[in-house]
């Protein structure tokens with residue numbers, strides 16, 4: 203069975219490739235198809251994941267898995283949240299976004315820097331699937347005051363993982379997937395995807 207991963211984010215695609223590789227499905231990146239980017243007009247991670255999955259099904263004719271995720275920072279009233287990818291502007295790089303976050307939190311002491319990554323995953327068989335699968339995961343942490351580590355992507359170099367005393371960018375892919383918002387959401391979703399494909 204072929205499944206489209208409705209994402210053009212290389213960091214996400216890497217993680218999905220690792221985590222789905224034991225399943226008996228062929229996962230294809232959205233870039234293998236002529237799929238226009240959908241406008242993320244939802245107000246929540248789940249809504250945006252549904253929009254992305256439906257769009258990928260529509261243009262590929264295949265089942266699709268979509269991920270909408272982001273960083274929710276308490277001291278910033280939940281921002282950047284669903285706007286995490288474009289926090290510093292429409293063409294922002296990961297580094298631009300990190301710099302904007304660091305300056306927004308400049309005067310906030312360590313104990314006020316709590317944050318979590320959130321991930322909503324949606325799996326749909328086809329564009330009009332009335333029963334999409336939805337799973338979500340959270341990863342609690344803190345925004346560090348220094349940028350450290352070369353692994354992962356996005357905000358990983360400033361996401362401090364208390365129990366391991368390092369940032370998410372200093373973890374191996376395996377250690378990140380074991381505890382991340384995406385890893386936890388996908389762990390719940392995996393069996394449901396297989397069951398839905400075999401029905």
Ligand code: ITT
Pocket residue numbers: 208209210211214254269270271272273286287299319354355356357358370382384
């Ligand atoms: P697609 O929509 O094509 O999947 P995107 O990057 O635009 O790619 P989102 O709208 O879901 O995806 O934005 C997610 C952003 O949140 C992402 O660009 C990162 O900045 C951040 N993010 C999500 N998961 C992350 C992780 O595991 N580590 C670090 N940053 C993460």
